[in-house]
Amino acid sequence: KCRTRKPLPPGPRADPIIGHLRKIPPPHQLSDVFHEWAKKYGDVMYLEVLGRKMVILDTLEAATDLLEKRSSIYSCRPNMVIFSMMGCDRQLSTLQYGRRFLLHRKLLQNYFGRQESMVFNPISYEESIVMVKRLMDNPTNYDKIIARYMTRIVAKIAYGYSVKDDNDTFAILVNKVGEMMHNSGPPASTPVDFFPWLAHFPSWFPGTYYAEYARKWRSLTLEFINYPFNYTIKQLSEGKAQPSFVSKLISDMETQEIEDQEDYMEDIKHAASMLYGAGVETSWGTLVVFLIAMVLHPEYQAKAQIEIDAVCGHNRLPTFEDHDSLPYIEYIMREVMRWHPVVPMGIPHRSLEDDVYNGMFIPAGSIVFANIRGMGLHEHIYKDATAFNPDRFIPKSQGRQGGAISITIWVWTKLNVFDWSFNRICPGRFLAESTLWIAMAMILATCNIGKAKDANGTEITPEVEFDSGFVDHLKPFDFALVPRTAQARTIVEETHR
Numbered sequence: 001k002c003r004t005r006k007p008l009p010p011g012p013r014a015d016p017i018i019g020h021l022r023k024i025p026p027p028h029q030l031s032d033v034f035h036e037w038a039k040k041y042g043d044v045m046y047l048e049v050l051g052r053k054m055v056i057l058d059t060l061e062a063a064t065d066l067l068e069k070r071s072s073i074y075s076c077r078p079n080m081v082i083f084s085m086m087g088c089d090r091q092l093s094t095l096q097y098g099r100r101f102l103l104h105r106k107l108l109q110n111y112f113g114r115q116e117s118m119v120f121n122p123i124s125y126e127e128s129i130v131m132v133k134r135l136m137d138n139p140t141n142y143d144k145i146i147a148r149y150m151t152r153i154v155a156k157i158a159y160g161y162s163v164k165d166d167n168d169t170f171a172i173l174v175n176k177v178g179e180m181m182h183n184s185g186p187p188a189s190t191p192v193d194f195f196p197w198l199a200h201f202p203s204w205f206p207g208t209y210y211a212e213y214a215r216k217w218r219s220l221t222l223e224f225i226n227y228p229f230n231y232t233i234k235q236l237s238e239g240k241a242q243p244s245f246v247s248k249l250i251s252d253m254e255t256q257e258i259e260d261q262e263d264y265m266e267d268i269k270h271a272a273s274m275l276y277g278a279g280v281e282t283s284w285g286t287l288v289v290f291l292i293a294m295v296l297h298p299e300y301q302a303k304a305q306i307e308i309d310a311v312c313g314h315n316r317l318p319t320f321e322d323h324d325s326l327p328y329i330e331y332i333m334r335e336v337m338r339w340h341p342v343v344p345m346g347i348p349h350r351s352l353e354d355d356v357y358n359g360m361f362i363p364a365g366s367i368v369f370a371n372i373r374g375m376g377l378h379e380h381i382y383k384d385a386t387a388f389n390p391d392r393f394i395p396k397s398q399g400r401q402g403g404a405i406s407i408t409i410w411v412w413t414k415l416n417v418f419d420w421s422f423n424r425i426c427p428g429r430f431l432a433e434s435t436l437w438i439a440m441a442m443i444l445a446t447c448n449i450g451k452a453k454d455a456n457g458t459e460i461t462p463e464v465e466f467d468s469g470f471v472d473h474l475k476p477f478d479f480a481l482v483p484r485t486a487q488a489r490t491i492v493e494e495t496h497r
């Protein structure tokens, strides 16, 4: 009925039958190309690929209006066929609206609320010192060291599990699963996601690559989901379990009336494994973007260090208590996530009903993408938008010229409710914010980051190039990292012991 009255949102001209198939850019260019198109066609764009309807939102306003204010229509997910085939069909990010979706959101939001997440600060603080010590010892291994930082935090919080070293069984599983997820194709957008029947065709048939891939790795996913969960159950039965998401929820079962206990335990198990899937690669990738930003911009690094020195002096490390006195670290964190958000197109949503927005018809079943990177590139809000410049977040009252809005704030805190509303906002946002903040503060307080030099002593300027996967990750780059002073190294070593 709506359709007869209103036009679809604008978009580039489509070919007959295949629609925009030939025009869709490769995954690593999606957000930039869509943002360029949005300049011509508008903040809400419509594309169709082989009959699949897609809507791209390029402004905070459109995303807030639809994904947040009309969340009862826009909070479902497209059918993520490849993820389901890999064994992730009971994880929150793939769940459709229903009893299980609400249960998983409740479990995660209750445990990772703003206040609740502060309990994890001592873990992140301790791990940030371990990370800085390892970076000082072996900076070329930065990628693994930062991955290990987040893995250790999440393993402790989710399972009460302490990752010992690189040969730890869980650490090895985590590495393999991380690589598997990274190469599993664009979320909900592989040929098999478009045509699920392809999954039943033999592997030589064109378009079946990801189905074969998912079948091959399914057992690894299941091992990754089961191994740490079984560890916690064993620790509980022996009375040795450390506090964790899993141990708390399992212990709480004693005082609750639960109809199907086995089924409920399966839900706890999958919700816990989601913490790794959604929390580690994202925060790890963001910290690597932070490193390259500091390599390329010594001027902002120096500003942050002047602030840290004024607040903490030279005889101690920064702590969470310093948070409000160190606003520049916060501006750097926000700018890192605006400059290169590691999930640039978000995770796609699916609309449940026909809808009309600003005179445009959005058909039911549309796959809706929030172009998070595109939202941070609007020149009227973020002057010189492709440049890294944390100063844009300095409040106006303190002399800022621009008018920057934090994408981070929108993605993480716009819908600031802790009940289990029908919405897909990232439930790990408070944990993410605190682990990123303390890691950045600790690195800046104790290390100088700069350009590496080649054999002739010439400085190497690293390229900002990403490997696109489920989460974008910077390609390896050269840089130099040294302790700021001998005293900084001594304090880190002494606190680390």
Ligand code: HEM
Residues within 6 Å of the ligand: 092, 093, 094, 105, 108, 274, 275, 278, 279, 280, 282, 283, 286, 342, 343, 346, 347, 348, 411, 423, 424, 425, 426, 427, 428, 429, 431, 432
């Ligand atoms: C820099 C770090 C992070 C970034 C950039 C990030 C970003 C996102 C984004 C863009 C979404 C999709 C929201 C949507 O569908 O509209 C999401 C969902 C999610 N995030 Fe995060 N996230 C981060 C850290 C974390 C952490 C640390 C955790 C948990 C410990 C976490 C757990 C989740 C979960 C479970 C979902 C799925 C929610 C659902 O489908 O209902 N995230 N995140």
